[in-house]
Amino acid sequence: MTIEINKPEVVAQVKAAFTIYEQALIENDVSTMNMLFWNAPETVRYGIADIQHGGEAICEWRANAQPVSPQRQLHRTIITTYGTDFATVSTEFSNDAEMSTRGRQMQTWARLGSVSDVGNGWKVVAAHVSLVQQN
Template sequence: MQIDDPDIIAEARAVFDRYEAALMANETATLDAIFWADPRTVRFGIGEILYGIEAIRAFRASVKAYAQRTQRQVRITTFGPDVAATHLEYERIGTGLVGRETKIMARIPGQGWRVVSAHVSLLAADDPGRVMGEVR
């Protein structure tokens, strides 16, 4: 298995960037299309636990706008040609709050890259976060 093939990283990054743009614009249809349309899809958000695409779609439909954010650091690791893990450290604009987002993406036959699992968390206001290890 090849880890971190540059071409596969570029493919995953394109999906990551498309998702980020759609999130900031609250383009629900695009966000839904990027997630795997399957009951096994999972999304753990800051204030919600969602199992299955229908729960994720219902949540998305209820959101009026997402908090705007700037990317502080993005890491993408790929495992072979069909699996990628994306990690985003971000800061909510105007608040100083730091968040983290991890997405597991898989290339689904006939569909292309889809998010199959996502986890979003936000640090407490009094915890700026500690970055340990190598920072690129």
């Protein structure tokens, strides 16, 4: 079986969904962020100081989570698609106000919804966020 890696139109779809997610994150648009995560028991999110298992737990956490800094900037974002329905997005982020740390964010995306959904059917099925000290 041969899987096409980084088919341009699939990369563009995932990039568009990721961009919508990042904009929602900056604007603290909880509804859009929740729509872009797969609302299923199998969804996992490991945050900087928190862990959620399942879409319900993610929605509950997000309802009370502190918004990210509007100065958030992304660095070295890498989108890799595998076939037409699976992708990873890896990125680093920083906040101009706090340059002593750099964040890392990885998301696994799968096409599980309808093309009429926010994100064209793409959903985050797993996510991990962490911080590292900068020298």
